[in-house]
Amino acid sequence: MPPVIPILEADCLVKVFGDLTALDGLSFAVAPGESLGLLGVNGAGKTTAMNLLLGLTTPTTGVVRIFGKDLWRHRIEILRQINFSSAYTSLPSNLLVWQNLTVFAKLYGVASPKQRIEELLELLDITHLRKSVTGKLSAGESTRVNMAKALLNEPRLLLLDEPTASLDPDIADRVRKLLRRLQKERGLSILYTSHNMRDIEEVCDRLVFLHGGKVLAEGTPGDIYERFNRTSLEDLFIGVARGEVEAIGLK
Amino acid sequence: MPFSFNSVSALVLRYVFLYTRHPVRLVELVFWPLVDLLVWGFLTIYLQRQAAGVFPTTMTFLLGGMILWDVLFRSQQGVAISFLEDVWTRNLLNVFVAPVRTVDYVAATCLVGVLRVGVTLVVLAVVAAVAYGFKLTAFGIGLLPFLANLMLFGWFLGMVSTALIMRWGQAAESLAWAIPFFIQPLAAVFYPVSVLPGWLQPIANALPCTAVFEGMRAVLAGQHAPWGLMRHALLLNLAWGAVAGLFFAANLRYVRKTGLLVKVATQ
Numbered sequence: 335m336p337p338v339i340p341i342l343e344a345d346c347l348v349k350v351f352g353d354l355t356a357l358d359g360l361s362f363a364v365a366p367g368e369s370l371g372l373l374g375v376n377g378a379g380k381t382t383a384m385n386l387l388l389g390l391t392t393p394t395t396g397v398v399r400i401f402g403k404d405l406w407r408h409r410i411e412i413l414r415q416i417n418f419s420s421a422y423t424s425l426p427s428n429l430l431v432w433q434n435l436t437v438f439a440k441l442y443g444v445a446s447p448k449q450r451i452e453e454l455l456e457l458l459d460i461t462h463l464r465k466s467v468t469g470k471l472s473a474g475e476s477t478r479v480n481m482a483k484a485l486l487n488e489p490r491l492l493l494l495d496e497p498t499a500s501l502d503p504d505i506a507d508r509v510r511k512l513l514r515r516l517q518k519e520r521g522l523s524i525l526y527t528s529h530n531m532r533d534i535e536e537v538c539d540r541l542v543f544l545h546g547g548k549v550l551a552e553g554t555p556g557d558i559y560e561r562f563n564r565t566s567l568e569d570l571f572i573g574v575a576r577g578e579v580e581a582i583g584l585k
Numbered sequence: 586m587p588f589s590f591n592s593v594s595a596l597v598l599r600y601v602f603l604y605t606r607h608p609v610r611l612v613e614l615v616f617w618p619l620v621d622l623l624v625w626g627f628l629t630i631y632l633q634r635q636a637a638g639v640f641p642t643t644m645t646f647l648l649g650g651m652i653l654w655d656v657l658f659r660s661q662q663g664v665a666i667s668f669l670e671d672v673w674t675r676n677l678l679n680v681f682v683a684p685v686r687t688v689d690y691v692a693a694t695c696l697v698g699v700l701r702v703g704v705t706l707v708v709l710a711v712v713a714a715v716a717y718g719f720k721l722t723a724f725g726i727g728l729l730p731f732l733a734n735l736m737l738f739g740w741f742l743g744m745v746s747t748a749l750i751m752r753w754g755q756a757a758e759s760l761a762w763a764i765p766f767f768i769q770p771l772a773a774v775f776y777p778v779s780v781l782p783g784w785l786q787p788i789a790n791a792l793p794c795t796a797v798f799e800g801m802r803a804v805l806a807g808q809h810a811p812w813g814l815m816r817h818a819l820l821l822n823l824a825w826g827a828v829a830g831l832f833f834a835a836n837l838r839y840v841r842k843t844g845l846l847v848k849v850a851t852q
């Protein structure tokens with residue numbers, strides 16, 4: 335049987351900003367249909383990794399392969415098949431929701447933009463927001479509109495940067511359930527960063543725990559915290575943040 | 586195909602949505618040029634009366650210069666302000682992670698520049714004709730190479746402005762308005778190059794727009810369309826275009842390497 339090509343592969347990524355080494359030989363892979371969480375305390379390198387994987391920042395050394403192809407050599411071909419949503423970006427606030435989605439549908443070359451937009455508005459339960467001004471949406475509505483944008487091109491890989499940040503528990507739960515559903519029904523691969531342990535445990539099949547720009551641990555959430563003699567992922571996170579877990583790891 | 590029609594049209598559509606949803610945005614395209622036109626127009630009427638017809642073409646020189654300068658300025662603004670719109674609305678990352686090539690992005694901003702120039706030019710031409718009897722059509726077919734050269738140079742200045750804003754962040758956004766005015770004293774908009782000190786003249790002559798304004802005065806003084814000057818402006822534009830393109834590409838590489846692109850986009 336031929337080996338399965340990972341959907342996404344980070345190969346020895348190093349990123350140096352002046353005196354700071356933000357990523358120090360980061361390697362991991364996302365398998366087809368897998369949901370992988372990137373977890374780490376502030377400054378661990380999650381955002382830098384995400385920016386490298388999206389082609390927003392160039393690595394000092396190392397390679398990003400998506401669908402088995404070098405990101406920088408096949409950038410446009412790859413970007414057509416992936417998408418991204420972040421709590422830290424927004425769609426133009428001065429346009430209506432349908433206008434924003436139409437612009438991005440055209441950018442991603444969606445065949446029937448109107449139909450696709452309607453499908454997504456229904457899927458995300460935001461049909462009533464079609465003619466709303468994007469800048470006047472609540473955080474929860476805005477997240478779902480961003481998610482609609484991220485699903486416009488039926489991506490094979492979805493990169494999500496803290497998508498549930500600033501959402502109330504109800505909306506966050508809906509977003510997590512939706513992602514799980516999409517992953518199961520459509521075989522969507524997901525790379526997910528979050529500070530919310532519940533997000534990671536519910537959405538991710540596996541996680542990569544970053545610390546100091548390196549992989550501290552990799553595996554299922556349960557495996558990882560047990561390996562470090564912690565009672566939960568949150569307990570592990572706090573241990574890493576306070577410098578206790580690194581010492582255990584070094585032992 | 587050098588550009589992706591889908592990407593360019595989608596990015597331009599965004600501005601069509603923006604301007605049709607907020608007609609007040611059109612006021613910005615018309616208000617300041619109109620104020621300039623009225624002030625310069627009445628000032629020159631006054632000067633002509635004072636000089637008792639000694640400078641019969643002054644009126645047309647000043648109005649022509651003012652209108653054509655606005656073509657260059659609006660074209661530059663189309664590129665620089667389009668980029669800033671994406672920064673202000675925190676949409677830049679969404680665009681840069683979409684399948685949009687840099688050439689498509691720049692081409693779309695240039696097209697927005699053409700739209701902005703079109704709106705401003707029509708309004709100014711009508712008001713100048715009605716209020717002062719100044720007919721832009723007096724340039725004849727020669728008007729087209731004038732406009733084309735000014736728009737090209739405006740795009741290139743816009744690319745330089747955008748590259749500097751990417752590199753220095755939002756703190757440098759005033760450059761989007763200031764850059765054209767750095768060169769205005771040398772561009773011979775309202776006076777001939779010969780007025781400038783000798784050591785400044787070679788610098789002035791290296792600007793494509795200088796040849797256009799010199800050409801404009803030649804036509805208004807009753808001479809034939811100065812095709813030689815227009816060719817000269819086009820050649821200079823090709824050189825400036827190459828420099829602006831390389832400068833933009835080098836800056837984009839730099840901001841991707843240093844992470845500044847993400848910083849600018851999420852400020």
